[in-house]
Amino acid sequence: xxxxxxxxxxxxxxxxxxxxxxxxxxxxxxxxxxxxxxxxxxxxxxxxxxxxxxxxxxxxxxxxxxxxxxxxxxxxxxxxxxxxxxxxxxxxxxxxxxxxxxxxxxxxxxxxxxxxxxxxxxxxxxxxxxxxxxxxxxxxxxxxxxxxxxxxxxxxxxxxxxxxxxxxxxxxxxxxxxxxxxxxxxxxxxxxxxxxxxxxxxxxxxxxxxxxxxxxxxxxxxxxxxxxxxxxxxxxxxxxxxxxxxxxxxxxxxxxxxxxxxxxxxx
Amino acid sequence: xxxxxxxxxxxxxxxxxxxxxxxxxxxxxxxxxxxxxxxxxxxxxxxxxxxxxxxxxxxxxxxxxxxxxxxxxxxxxxxxxxxxxxxxxxxxxxxxxxxxxxxxxxxxxxxxxxxxxxxxxxxxxxxxxxxxxxxxxxxxxxxxxxxxxxxxxxxxxxxxxxxxxxxxxxxxxxxxxxxxxxxxxxxxxxxxxxxxxxxxxxxxxxxxxxxxxxxxxxxxxxxxxxxxxxxxxxxxxxxxxxxxxxxxxxxxxxxxxxxxxxxxxxxxxxxxxxxxxxxxxxxxxxxxx
Ligand SMILES: Nc1ncnc2c1ncn2[C@@H]1O[C@H](COP(=O)(O)OP(=O)(O)OP(=O)(O)O)[C@@H](O)[C@H]1O
Ligand SMILES: [Mg+2]
Numbered sequence: 237x238x239x240x241x242x243x244x245x246x247x248x249x250x251x252x253x254x255x256x257x258x259x260x261x262x263x264x265x266x267x268x269x270x271x272x273x274x275x276x277x278x279x280x281x282x283x284x285x286x287x288x289x290x291x292x293x294x295x296x297x298x299x300x301x302x303x304x305x306x307x308x309x310x311x312x313x314x315x316x317x318x319x320x321x322x323x324x325x326x327x328x329x330x331x332x333x334x335x336x337x338x339x340x341x342x343x344x345x346x347x348x349x350x351x352x353x354x355x356x357x358x359x360x361x362x363x364x365x366x367x368x369x370x371x372x373x374x375x376x377x378x379x380x381x382x383x384x385x386x387x388x389x390x391x392x393x394x395x396x397x398x399x400x401x402x403x404x405x406x407x408x409x410x411x412x413x414x415x416x417x418x419x420x421x422x423x424x425x426x427x428x429x430x431x432x433x434x435x436x437x438x439x440x441x442x443x444x445x446x447x448x449x450x451x452x453x454x455x456x457x458x459x460x461x462x463x464x465x466x467x468x469x470x471x472x473x474x475x476x477x478x479x480x481x482x483x484x485x486x487x488x489x490x491x492x493x494x495x496x497x498x499x500x501x502x503x
Numbered sequence: 504x505x506x507x508x509x510x511x512x513x514x515x516x517x518x519x520x521x522x523x524x525x526x527x528x529x530x531x532x533x534x535x536x537x538x539x540x541x542x543x544x545x546x547x548x549x550x551x552x553x554x555x556x557x558x559x560x561x562x563x564x565x566x567x568x569x570x571x572x573x574x575x576x577x578x579x580x581x582x583x584x585x586x587x588x589x590x591x592x593x594x595x596x597x598x599x600x601x602x603x604x605x606x607x608x609x610x611x612x613x614x615x616x617x618x619x620x621x622x623x624x625x626x627x628x629x630x631x632x633x634x635x636x637x638x639x640x641x642x643x644x645x646x647x648x649x650x651x652x653x654x655x656x657x658x659x660x661x662x663x664x665x666x667x668x669x670x671x672x673x674x675x676x677x678x679x680x681x682x683x684x685x686x687x688x689x690x691x692x693x694x695x696x697x698x699x700x701x702x703x704x705x706x707x708x709x710x711x712x713x714x715x716x717x718x719x720x721x722x723x724x725x726x727x728x729x730x731x732x733x734x735x736x737x738x739x740x741x742x743x744x745x746x747x748x749x750x751x752x753x754x755x756x757x758x759x760x761x762x763x764x765x766x767x768x769x770x771x772x773x774x775x776x777x778x779x780x781x782x783x784x785x786x787x788x789x790x791x792x
Binding site for chain 2: 417421438
């Protein structure tokens with residue numbers, strides 16, 4: 237059950253998308269997000285969907301994994317969708333009690349669902365196809381200029397790298413502790429909110445203990461390898477931009493121009 | 504006697520339908536007799552822990568069934584819950600599950616979840632603590648103030664206190680020094696002797712298995728490849744070696760002696776047996792001292 241959370245999980249592969257420079261991918265995701273939120277019509281959203289579909293095919297990402305990633309968001313999506321349908325003023329479709337569903341509301345809700353869904357899927361593809369190491373390397377280099385104004389970019393990237401690295405580990409650990417407590421008759425699934433909250437104590441205390449223990453061990457391991465932050469550190473793997481990155485950039489620029497252009501034309 | 508626990512063509516695949524698919528069990532037919540002391544050995548990743556978690560319904564089989572006392576344990580939610588109380592499972596490194604303020608309350612967690620009353624819980628906690636050699640004084644301490652070995656024994660007592668009819672222990676001696684190991688094995692034997700429950704002991708150590716159990720099951724690649732008494736298993740040294748398992752050191756020495764032409768039985772697996780056999784062979788005094 238906890239394993240369903242796929243956030244920050246990397247699925248190794250050897251497609252063009254996997255091989256793109258992480259910096260290119262990060263910029264592409266930003267371009268994609270800007271385009272997504274500029275797209276508001278059926279035509280432009282359709283174009284975005286086609287683009288996303290192409291990326292999914294090229295990167296050979298399994299659709300069921302993307303859907304599974306969306307599942308935790310389902311409640312929020314349904315909730316905001318419903319709110320939109322009923323609370324947007326406009327031409328009525330039907331009435332429930334004092335609430336009126338409107339065409340404008342329905343349109344809003346659909347656009348919202350499409351945007352959030354595609355946003356989440358797009359960012360998932362980034363983490364599915366980029367190893368955490370590459371991702372933070374890319375981020376660190378993109379944010380490099382901020383070092384001038386004393387932002388500890390390297391340290392932040394390192395923290396993020398570790399956080400991503402430990403998400404699956406801690407989830408596995410939580411799963412194991414949960415099983416162990418279930419074997420002692422603990423019940424995590426029934427009862428009201430208060431009882432369920434109490435039932436989490438036998439899970440949370442050992443989990444925190446283990447997280448602290450791991451943090452301690454990691455800190456010692458890093459210190460004994462003389463790690464002292466970013467200053468003067470060189471890289472074993474240098475990132476290099478290539479032809480594919482240029483092509484990807486071109487595609488991104490075209491997409492963004494097309495979407496914004498169509499938006500200006502009101503299509 | 505009919506087996507208390509039985510699996511039929513049990514198959515389990517982790518992460519089914521993702522790129523990380525991993526078959527951990529392939530058609531396992533396994534059973535536990537009431538009151539027996541059974542040992543399970545196998546190389547890392549052979550599926551021992553996965554099999555153990557099926558036995559009390561923590562994992563659902565991908566294919567096949569698990570029967571407790573003749574009923575399918577996944578028949579209904581209530582069945583699964585009641586089986587959890589009767590098939591006690593001690594995980595690897597159980598000390599990492601301790602969470603209560605005192606050792607006493609941690610041991611009481613299981614019995615309380617079974618819905619027992621305060622007096623009955625108290626009896627069981629004290630009984631389990633005595634079995635693993637924890638003093639009354641230690642019961643009032645925080646579990647985090649105990650030593651590694653004591654923590655482990657407290658965690659094992661937490662499962663023993665549920666008075667399961669089958670007690671499964673997944674590598675209960677991993678990472679302990681020889682004395683800590685002997686103490687835990689002693690506790691487990693005491694539990695077996697005094698409650699008459701069946702005990703399943705998973706271990707990497709051949710010596711430990713040889714010295715403790717009456718029947719041995721060998722797992723490899725998600726399947727059961729050998730099943731029999733310690734003697735019959737350890738006599739197949741070459742096959743065990745091929746699976747990456749080492750025969751007890753004494754047995755190895757005896758085998759070497761045999762190849763050197765010294766006529767000794769090939770089913771020796773404790774130092775005492777070896778001493779006895781060598782003395783008998785030498786025709787000397789059999790009273791080894
Ligand atoms: N939660 C899990 N998710 C995915 N795969 C798993 C999981 N647990 C175990 N496996 C895989 O299943 C196989 C069997 O694992 P299992 O833990 O049962 O082996 P084991 O015999 O207990 O090993 P060890 O002696 O190291 O404890 C291994 O290949 C392992 O990688
Ligand atoms: Mg194991």
